[in-house]
Amino acid sequence: xVAVVGIDVAKHTFDIATLQPNGKYRTRSKLANDPxxxxxxxxxLEKHAGPDAWIVMEATGIYHEALATCLFERDYxxxxxxxxxxxAYAKTQLSRGKTDKTDAKLxxxxxxxxxxxxxxxxxxxxxxxxxxxxxxxxxxxxxxEMEQMERNRLESADANIQDSIHTVLRHIEEExxxxxxxxxxxxxxxxxxxQRKELLTSIKGFG
Numbered sequence: 001x002v003a004v005v006g007i008d009v010a011k012h013t014f015d016i017a018t019l020q021p022n023g024k025y026r027t028r029s030k031l032a033n034d035p036x037x038x039x040x041x042x043x044x045l046e047k048h049a050g051p052d053a054w055i056v057m058e059a060t061g062i063y064h065e066a067l068a069t070c071l072f073e074r075d076y077x078x079x080x081x082x083x084x085x086x087x088a089y090a091k092t093q094l095s096r097g098k099t100d101k102t103d104a105k106l107x108x109x110x111x112x113x114x115x116x117x118x119x120x121x122x123x124x125x126x127x128x129x130x131x132x133x134x135x136x137x138x139x140x141x142x143x144x145e146m147e148q149m150e151r152n153r154l155e156s157a158d159a160n161i162q163d164s165i166h167t168v169l170r171h172i173e174e175e176x177x178x179x180x181x182x183x184x185x186x187x188x189x190x191x192x193x194x195q196r197k198e199l200l201t202s203i204k205g206f207g
Contacts, residue, residue: 001021002052002053002054002115003018003019003048003049003050003052003053003054004018004019004053004054004055004056004108004111004112004115005017005018005045005049005053005054005055005056005108005111006018006056006057006103006104006105006106006107006108006109006110006111007041007055007056007057007064007067007104007107008057008058008103008104008107009033009057009058009060009063009064009067010033010060010063011033011063012032012033013029013030013031013032013033013037014031014033014037014041014057014067015027015028015029015030015031015103015104016028016029016031016041016044016104017104017105017107017108018048018049018053018108019108019109019112025105025108026048027104027105028044029104033063033066033067034066035070038066038067038070038071041067041071042070042071042074045076051075051076052077053076053077054076054077054078054079054111054115054120055068055071055076055077055078055079056078056079056081056107056108056110056111056114056120057078057079057080057081057107058080058081058082058083058086058107059080059081059082059083060083064080065125068080068123068125069125072123072124072125077122078122078123078124079111079114079120079121079122079123080123081107081110081111081114085110086103086106086107086110089106089109089110089113090106090110093106093109127192129186129190129192129193130193132186133183133186133187133193136179136182136183136186137183139179140176140179140180140183143172143175143176143179144176146172147169147172147173147176150165150168150169150172151169153165154166154169
């Protein structure tokens, strides 16, 4: 039987669990979400799961990416799933009278269920160029949100602080221009991205 390992990833730590043949879970908690913790995980996997293990974790913003990449590079099969899927699975388990709410165990159970139904999809890292583009676009969105917040403040601001808000807005607008230029240069310098010009038109304010 293929060992399915559930990993619950947080910003600084992660927990792991795998279902054993005796029906009980083997777990480990609070491993550091950094290279030292990744090394401990790989040792644990070698001992308790084997090289054919299938690793399942939830998409958690950027917190899962380094760990998933490390496991992928070690030739483990990795699936990164939508948290809504594991939440729905958790509800079905509660309806059956199973009350264990440990996230790593739930993720492992979900992975086992999906593997049995041939529904687990293999994950692989984004190409570096695409990952950098995504980071730039995320930064652009953050800057636009900051710009809107300052404009909202300006509408009701006292006269004595309006100059300060205008100064902040000028700085944000300059950063937006720089970020848009960085996005344009990045796409122009990458042959694969350059062929996908629709990426540019999807970015509000570009072009």
